[in-house]
Structures are given as C-alpha cells and as structure tokens.
Amino acid sequence: MAPSRGLFVLVTNPTATPDVASEVVVVGAGLGGLLAALLLAEDGHRVVVLERDGAEPPGEPAGAWDEWERRGVAQFRQLYYLLPRFRHVADRELPALSAALEKVALRHDPLAGMAGAGVGDDDVVTLTARRPTVEAVVARLAAMHPGIEIRRGVVVNGLTRTPAAAGSVPDVAGVSTAMGEVAANLVVDATGRRSPLSAWLAAIGVPPVPEVVEDSGFVYHSRHFRSSDGAMPALSAPLLRHFGSLSVLLLPAEAGTWGVGLITSSRDEELRSLHRPDRWMAVARALGPVVRWVEGEPITGVDVMTRLEDRRRTLCRDSRPLVTGVVPLADAWASTNPTLGRGTTLAILHAVALRDTLRAVGLADPARFSLAWHDVTERDLGPHYDAIVTADRHRLAEIDAAVAGVPYEGGDVAWRAYRMLEDVAHLDVELLRGWYRIAGLIAPGTEVFAADGFLRRVARAARRSTVEPLPTRHELIALATG
Ligand SMILES: Cc1cc2nc3c(=O)[nH]c(=O)nc-3n(C[C@H](O)[C@H](O)[C@H](O)COP(=O)(O)OP(=O)(O)OC[C@H]3O[C@@H](n4cnc5c(N)ncnc54)[C@H](O)[C@@H]3O)c2cc1C
Structure with missing residues (x-):
C-alpha cells in the first residue's frame, strides 16, 4: 500500500497554532x-x-x-507515584489533565499535619494514583x-x-x-x-x-495493599528508605490503596526468595517503619521486575x-x-x-x-x-559493601550529603521538605543544600539520630530464606 498523506482532519487551537501544523x-x-x-x-x-x-x-x-x-x-x-513536578507542569501546560486527575487521584501532601509545615509547602503536594x-x-x-x-x-x-x-x-x-x-x-x-x-x-x-x-542492577519485589476504611498509613518520612542491603519504597495511591516495594541488587542472590509472599512479609514486618504499611489487605501477590536496563x-x-x-x-x-x-x-x-x-x-x-x-x-x-545513573552506581556499591559487612567509603560529596539527608529526613520537617523538594524535582539538590544552614542541620541530625533496631544482614537472610 502506498503511503497516504492527508489521513487526518485538521483541527486548530486558536490559542496556540504553530505556523505550519504537521x-x-x-x-x-x-x-x-x-x-x-x-x-x-x-x-x-x-x-x-x-x-x-x-x-x-x-x-x-x-x-x-x-x-x-x-x-x-x-x-x-x-x-x-507521580512527582509534584508533574502536577506543576500539568497545571501549566495541560490544566484539563490536572482537573481530571483531581477527580480520581490522591492529593498527597507529604508534610500535612507536621509542626512547622506551612502555606508555602504547596509545591511538594502531588496528585498521584x-x-x-x-x-x-x-x-x-x-x-x-x-x-x-x-x-x-x-x-x-x-x-x-x-x-x-x-x-x-x-x-x-x-x-x-x-x-x-x-x-x-x-x-x-x-x-x-x-x-x-x-x-x-x-x-x-x-x-x-x-x-x-546496561543492566541497571536492581530487582523490584512489590505488592499493593488496600485499607478497609479508605485511610492511608501515616508517612512523615521519605518515600524511599534504605536498610543496609535493602531499599524500601512506600507509595501512597488513590482510593485507600498503596504500594510497597522491596528493592535489592540483582547481584544479591541471598535475597532472591523475596518473590515468595511469606518471605516478603517476614522481611517487611521486621523493618520498623514499614510494619504499618503491610497491615492492610494485600491486593496482589509479589510482582517481581528484574533485568531493568x-x-x-x-x-x-x-x-x-x-x-x-x-x-x-x-x-x-x-x-x-x-x-x-x-x-x-x-x-x-x-x-x-x-x-x-x-x-x-x-x-x-x-x-x-x-x-x-x-x-x-x-x-x-x-x-x-x-x-x-550516578546515584544508582553509588547505591549498588553501597549494597555490595553492606553484603560484605563493611562501610561504603566511596561517593562524591554531593551524593554523601544527599544520602545522609535520606537517612534523617524523617526527623525534622525542614529536612523532610528539603528531601521532597529534591526528590519531587522541584529544586536541584545544589539549591536545597545551598540554603543557609541546611547542610549543618542534616549533619547535626545525623549525629544525634539514634539508630533504629533493624535486622542484621544475617537476620535478613534468615527471614528471606525461612
Ligand atoms: C518497575 C517500574 C516502575 C516505575 N515507576 C514509576 C513511577 O513510580 N513514577 C513514574 O513517573 N514513572 C515510573 N516508571 C516509568 C514510567 O512507567 C515511564 O517512564 C513512563 O510511563 C513513560 O513511558 P513511555 O510512555 O515512554 O513507555 P510505556 O509506558 O512503556 O509505553 C510504551 C507503549 O508503546 C506500545 N508499543 C510498543 N511497541 C509498539 C509497536 N511496535 N507498535 C505499537 N505500539 C507499541 C506499548 O504497548 C506501550 O503502550 C516506572 C517504570 C518501571 C519499569
């Protein structure tokens, strides 16, 4: 069949018509x-x-x-999860999309109810589902x-x-x-x-x-949950947390549902059995900040995604x-x-x-x-x-170090500062706001860290924070393998 031009009906938007519609x-x-x-x-x-x-x-x-x-x-x-920056762009460029999302999506305000959160924090609010x-x-x-x-x-x-x-x-x-x-x-x-x-x-x-x-090097083991009353577990923390060789995503969604992901390195063979729902649950329940997030009704098994390039x-x-x-x-x-x-x-x-x-x-x-x-x-x-890609390479090296039982000494200054912020952002509204602004693509890390005293605040929080009792690598493997 010969290519046919002119298959389409010409529709022009009077507010924004380019010189030549294509x-x-x-x-x-x-x-x-x-x-x-x-x-x-x-x-x-x-x-x-x-x-x-x-x-x-x-x-x-x-x-x-x-x-x-x-x-x-x-x-x-x-x-x-849709980042706040998506909402900002949609509000400006496709307001009908924002209006349609408002009707079904969750309006997630990550600082809601926290002492010190204010009117100016609207920029980290997102619409997600x-x-x-x-x-x-x-x-x-x-x-x-x-x-x-x-x-x-x-x-x-x-x-x-x-x-x-x-x-x-x-x-x-x-x-x-x-x-x-x-x-x-x-x-x-x-x-x-x-x-x-x-x-x-x-x-x-x-x-x-x-x-x-190249292989990105990560494996996702994720489940979705639903609450009986439409409520969401409270989350005054970053969406992403790292626990030694394991990372965890806690993602609020619409209609009283949410997702929980356990993320491992594809090199980490000892945690491969996380695809089993019983092992997945055993590990999730051992991680203090995650416990409330796995108390809902599971609406999926464990979905595994690997070989992500x-x-x-x-x-x-x-x-x-x-x-x-x-x-x-x-x-x-x-x-x-x-x-x-x-x-x-x-x-x-x-x-x-x-x-x-x-x-x-x-x-x-x-x-x-x-x-x-x-x-x-x-x-x-x-x-x-x-x-x-840079952040991933550091995180994979950090996981390798955790598996080997040694601290990760690599990483440039910017990554180390951000990594420290990830660990302490749940301790203080100003730190959490900074984390959501960077992770939500509202402001670059350089801008957030350049704010007067921010880096000092992160470092002080890191010095003062008491480490939550978490499973050791040995205990983690025991939980994962049953
Ligand atoms: C595990 C995982 C989790 C993710 N989580 C998030 C998240 O939390 N937040 C976020 O913003 N993004 C997330 N993403 C990324 C997100 O899904 C994509 O970046 C985004 O949706 C843009 O995808 P896309 O439209 O380019 O491709 P896709 O969504 O993959 O769509 C491609 C489409 O092309 C069609 N297609 C392919 N080949 C052909 C063909 N030959 N002919 C006709 N049609 C074809 C497919 O059927 C498909 O519909 C995640 C991705 C993965 C893998």
Missing part, C-alpha cells in the same frame, strides 16, 4: 505517547497514535486497575480530543523512507504496520524502554545510532543527524532504574520540549529540527539521566 504519528499510547499527543494536538498538529495493545481503557478510570489489560507495558501494575488509573485518565482525555486519533491493536513493525538521492541523510516518511503504511511529517517513537527503534533504523539503511545499554540513544553524531523525520521520546529516548519515580515527569517535560521545538524550529528543514531535538534533549533531560 501530521504526526506517535507510536505507542503509553503515558509518554499520550502526553505528547495531547500537547501537540493542543498546538494544532494532527496526531495519530498507534498502539499495539488492542484493549480500550475502561469507561471510568477508577476501574482501570481491575479491568484494563495492558500486555505492552510490563510495569503496568508495578509501583507507581496507581499507574493504570493515571494512564486511563490521560487516555480518556486524549480520546476526547478532536485533533487526536488513537488506533489500538495496531502493531508498528518498521519505518518507511522518503526516496532520496544517494548519500543524503535518510528521511523517515512514516511507519509500516500489518494494516498498511501510515505517512507522517514526523514520527514520534514512544514505544517505551524496549523500543525497537535502532533495528527499525538499520532496516531502512540508517548507520548505527549511538546507544548505551539503563538505555539511552541519540540520532545524531558529531552534531549531524543520522536520520530525519523521527524522534525518540520518553523511555524510547532513555530509561533508567525507576526507583526515583521520575519516568512520567521526565516524559511530560520531554513532550513539552517536543512541542516547543516544533514551535521554534518547525519541520521545513528536517535536519535542523533533528539537531535542535538532539540538543534540547541532551541539555534539558540528559542531566537527569546522568544523575539517576
């Missing part, structure tokens, strides 16, 4: 793809979203956890937008290429599917962390694109595009260990950057656009990726 194909209706579709359609672009999973989202987002089958997203029912609920909200909004057509059950199997003179930079003309080809001025790859983009590019003659891939790619080399007409977005650009819960927030920031790059540069000169996309991605998103 036909955009987004591959993947995950959160990154849908957020990009919404932002581009609001700007007057005509967007077709192609999603391989056939199941439609449920009529009501509240039913998504029980009803929605999403085989294409391995982490669909894994631990999930389990992943299926959040995605159903975004999917419903996208489905209602007249500028967006979502076709579910369509597997994209490659890219098509514009006929061009030998030696010119390959230009993507659209995508191919089992149902035929779909033409586009721009293809957005939002197929997630297992994106096949590199293989698709090779198949149309694009030279190998720079890509780094750190992956990052660019379609440019030496400031020259290797291909034009296609951009990788969100996890298809870069994905990391998700412990810090940044994926969707980085996805919305990336989608805003895509809209802004289209506004600023347009597609008339495809090479200029591709280069601009590379530059903005590396400048604005690249440092987040680097920060996560």
